[in-house]
Amino acid sequence: MLEMQTDAPAINIINPTPPRPAGQYRLLHRGALSLPDSHLLLDGLTFVARLEHPSSGGHNLLENPLALALESMRKRPSLRWMGPTKLADIYMDETGGISMDIHPNATLTRIYFENTFCLDSSHDIGIKVALGDSDGPDMTQMIIFARPQATGELQLIVARITPAPPPPSLLRLPRPDDPTPRRPPIRFDRSSSVGSNPLVRKRTASMANLGSSVRLDSASFKVPDVPRNSVKREEDLDDDVFGQVENKGKRKAESDAENQMEKANKTIIKQSAMHLLPIPKAHPEYKEVYGAVYRGVLFALRGEVKRSAVDLKSVERFVKIHVNMYVPSEARKNKS
Secondary structure, three states, X not given: OOOOOOOOXXXXXXXXXXXXXXXXXXXXXXXXXXXOOOOOEEEEEEEEEEOOOHHHXXXXXXXXXXXXXXXXXXXXXXXXXXXXXXXXXXXXXXXXXXXXXXXXXXXXXXXXHHHHHOOOOXXXXXXXXXXXXXXXXXXXXXXXXXXXXXXXXXXXXXXEEEOOOOOOOOOOOOXXXXXXXXXXXXXXXXXXXXXXXXXXXXXXXXXXOOOOOOOOOOOOOOOOOOOOOHHHHHHHHOOEOXXXXXXXXXXXXXXXXXXXXXXXXHHHHHHHHHHHOOOOOOOOXXXXXXXXXXXXXXXXXXXXXXXXXXXXXXXXXXXXXXXXXXXXXXXXXXXX
């Protein structure tokens, strides 16, 4: 028989560990600054942002463009150094409490920033840094400048460079030559009110005399003539500056002659088409074939129809060409 053990393991309950306070700073980027035209790096730089409790109404890092831009640069070993800049020449946004620290072993970096900020007590310059390789307007730029503390030390503050605000719109003072603003008509104002009676004015002798000095009587006032027809105006445009080029009767006679010439040529083409068609008029396709032949020959001789009399041989040659295209060969053989 196996004996069961009745002793159970004891669990000792200890006091719970108190929660650790959250870190007061958040690491945004750790890297270096690359100098132009040089292989040296100002390394040992750390960019951090001060965290504030949400209940205190502090600035949220998700709403800080510079903090997000530095977070996105974590995989880049270095940022682009762009040179010193006067703080009075730029506009910057230092919300978010972003600062920069230098590692004690980064000797070259410490010497550079000490020579930049510690030799002059005015602290009116900063180091411009670009967060990217391009120089476009969408690239984020930041400025690193020193701010003295009560302990006598200098704190390196990082701020985002912002574009210049638009100039304030100043109201121009009125000038003597400005037009006087017009008041709306009285009848519009009266009609907008409910239950108001329309304004009735009586004609008086003083009102009748208004403008009598410039008013013309019916005898001296003449109705202007009706403008001439557009066809007449187009004919006048054809005239030369120094006078009429040709007589109107001569031009009309020439146009009538051209119309008669065109009609005669069309008659010759119609007669040739009717004479050379190999199908009778009772044929179901006679009208279609005749129309196609007539239009084709007229289009082929369009340059000669309006200018001069057409040659009968040329007309018959074009008619035969179109007949061969539209009339079947069996009908042509029967005609021949």
